[in-house]
Amino acid sequence: MRVKTTELPDVLVLVPEPFFDERGFFTRTFDAGIFDSAVGRPGASAEFLQDSQSRSRRGTIRGMHGRGGRGEAKLVRCARGAVLDVIVDIRPESPAFGKSIAVTLDDETFTHLYVPPGFLHGFQALTEYADVCYRIDRPHDPTEDLAVAHDDPDLGLEWPLPVGPISERDRSAPSWDALLDRLDLPYGDTN
Structure with a gap:
């Protein structure tokens, strides 16, 4: 398994190295x-509970x-099909606060995205x-749930396809400015 860093601090992309033969393939999807x-x-992998x-x-x-409080770390992969996975840094002390990256996760490369606490994810x-x-x-x-509208212009996220089905929760998600208020940050403060 190869590990790549990203332009967002602490965010990692893990790329398994599958073995293919006439039967199909075998790959390790996680290695503690x-x-x-x-x-x-050491022992960080044991912190995963669900x-x-x-x-x-x-x-x-x-x-x-996202998650308030101490946040939530997650390791994300696509086991069937493909997704464009997007994260936004919401750690006020981070030099990348407000910045985002997008990574394609699919069932051909088996790529994983490690999202540390302090990020929005979609x-x-x-x-x-x-x-x-x-x-x-x-x-x-649920008392620590955070959300921002996927199409908030202040986030500037670009989705490759027309928006398909979306939950009522996501359809009515608050704005980036509302999240800044909840994090007690001045409007527009992205440093």
Whole structure:
């Protein structure tokens, strides 16, 4: 498994190295030792408490979601199909505050995205169906849910497909400015 850094501090892309033969393929989708070494914290992999999976139709956007309090780390991969996975840094002390990256996750490259605490996360399904798997480091607490509209102009996120099905929660998500208020930051303060 190869590990790549990104332009957002602490965010990693993990790329498994599958073995293909006439039967199909075999790949290791997670390796605790490699993960712990990449994040620089022995035992970090043991902090994951929950695995979840979603299935989405082409064009569906899920996001942009985050967690308040101490945040939530997640390891995300697409087990079926393909998605454009997008994250936004919402750590006020980060030099990348307000910045985003997009990574294609699919069932051909098996790429994973490690999202540390302090990020909004969302994705758009690029194929007829896409199954996304999340490995999460803490139980869900709805009182700490954060969300920003996927189409908020201040985020400037570019989705490759017309927006397909979207939940009522995501359709009515607040603005980036509302998140800045919730984080007690001045409007427009992205440094």
